[in-house]
Amino acid sequence: MTGASRPIGRRLLTGTVLSGVVAVLDSTIVVPLLTTIGDEFDGGSQVAWLVSAYLLAATLTVPMWGRWLDLRGERAPMRAALGLFALGTALGAVAPSLGVLVFARVIQGFGAGGLVPLGESIIGSRCTPKERARLQGYITVSYGLAAGVGPVIGGALGGVSWRWAFAVILPFCAVVALTLRGQLRHDSASERGGPSPDLAGGALLGVGLIALLLGVERLSGLFLLAGIAVVGAFLWRSRTHPHGLIPRSVLTNRITVACGLIALVIGFAQYAHLTYLPSLAQELAPQMNPGLVVIPLTVMWMTMGSIGAVLALRIGTRNVVFIALLAASGAGATLLLSLSVSGLFVAGALIGAAAALGVLAVLLLAQFNAAPADLGATTAFIVLLRNCGGALGVSGALGVYDDFGLVPTLLVLATVAAAGVLPAALIPGRRREARMHLQRVMSR
Numbered sequence: 001m002t003g004a005s006r007p008i009g010r011r012l013l014t015g016t017v018l019s020g021v022v023a024v025l026d027s028t029i030v031v032p033l034l035t036t037i038g039d040e041f042d043g044g045s046q047v048a049w050l051v052s053a054y055l056l057a058a059t060l061t062v063p064m065w066g067r068w069l070d071l072r073g074e075r076a077p078m079r080a081a082l083g084l085f086a087l088g089t090a091l092g093a094v095a096p097s098l099g100v101l102v103f104a105r106v107i108q109g110f111g112a113g114g115l116v117p118l119g120e121s122i123i124g125s126r127c128t129p130k131e132r133a134r135l136q137g138y139i140t141v142s143y144g145l146a147a148g149v150g151p152v153i154g155g156a157l158g159g160v161s162w163r164w165a166f167a168v169i170l171p172f173c174a175v176v177a178l179t180l181r182g183q184l185r186h187d188s189a190s191e192r193g194g195p196s197p198d199l200a201g202g203a204l205l206g207v208g209l210i211a212l213l214l215g216v217e218r219l220s221g222l223f224l225l226a227g228i229a230v231v232g233a234f235l236w237r238s239r240t241h242p243h244g245l246i247p248r249s250v251l252t253n254r255i256t257v258a259c260g261l262i263a264l265v266i267g268f269a270q271y272a273h274l275t276y277l278p279s280l281a282q283e284l285a286p287q288m289n290p291g292l293v294v295i296p297l298t299v300m301w302m303t304m305g306s307i308g309a310v311l312a313l314r315i316g317t318r319n320v321v322f323i324a325l326l327a328a329s330g331a332g333a334t335l336l337l338s339l340s341v342s343g344l345f346v347a348g349a350l351i352g353a354a355a356a357l358g359v360l361a362v363l364l365l366a367q368f369n370a371a372p373a374d375l376g377a378t379t380a381f382i383v384l385l386r387n388c389g390g391a392l393g394v395s396g397a398l399g400v401y402d403d404f405g406l407v408p409t410l411l412v413l414a415t416v417a418a419a420g421v422l423p424a425a426l427i428p429g430r431r432r433e434a435r436m437h438l439q440r441v442m443s444r
Contacts, residue, residue: 015179016119028150041098055391057109063245065114066380085111093166140305148298155291258426259362265420267389300352316430324358332414
């Protein structure tokens, strides 16, 4: 990123955090309304695309937003992301059919894919590592609150109209735009003549991830192989293209890649549980607001998010990640042992702790390990893999549940979470990580 550093002020911090909060709130507020929307439009299982399409669209655009930030500055990408998000939200509020509503969710996803990584990158570029860790704790608490409040609001709106789930988001978009006005860096020379992100690489990534998503949802080996091949072509192009969406320096950094794989695993478990816990609650207790089962997730996300960064500095990122993976595996195991309303609350608490501890720890380590010129791309890489894991988790859980039932689905969720120990082993131990922090601070 170009331009002189400007210290982060209260208004800029509020605007960037609120932009991410709006995106997180929007990703969860429709979850308890899926059954209502499906009944109105006779959508059946296709209604799951309201979640999967949103996550997929956000996932596809994350690296483009991050690279645009690195190459062109802050103002233009943030404005574009917020504008797309608001447009999709307005369209969703008046959608006359399920197809139009899914399209609106795609437009929302395109914008949401930029709001979170852009905000976190802007904050990260203006803070020291110690300040970044402290602020990330606040950000995680805010995101956790939004993730938990979303399903509760959505459940309450089920008795009114699902369209209000979109309408209530629009005022927040206006507040974000007004708060960020005049706060973002703008380099007019860079925006006129700077290099552009690799759009062809973005197309490859889009085709590959769609094929992977269809392969997981339909349990199709052909789609899976095609998706792996196209994503592989995207990675090869990114390593050779001078302005690839994911720079070569990011793809060849072992620590960053390990952090990304952990984010993918936790995202898989997080979004699968977040999507299907309210649905299970509707089956087990039809008279209860299904969004209530997400409250323990919110409480743990906020609690663990407030201490996660400090905990990672004290006991090491790798140990924090192991704790997060254990909690994610425990969520699936809890439902296997006790499929009850109380079991849903316990599982929600465990997955909330896993999401807050795991993703926050690896994001901070990857940001600290990144070169200043790659900060946006590195942040986008972590968010990309987390969102990709979320989209695969939602579709994968649906595909396994439809074909094999609930117990195999829970086994898959627990197994995927446990598999995260493999990339976690590549993260440096506490002493080596402390030396890395010291060396980087001295070099700066």
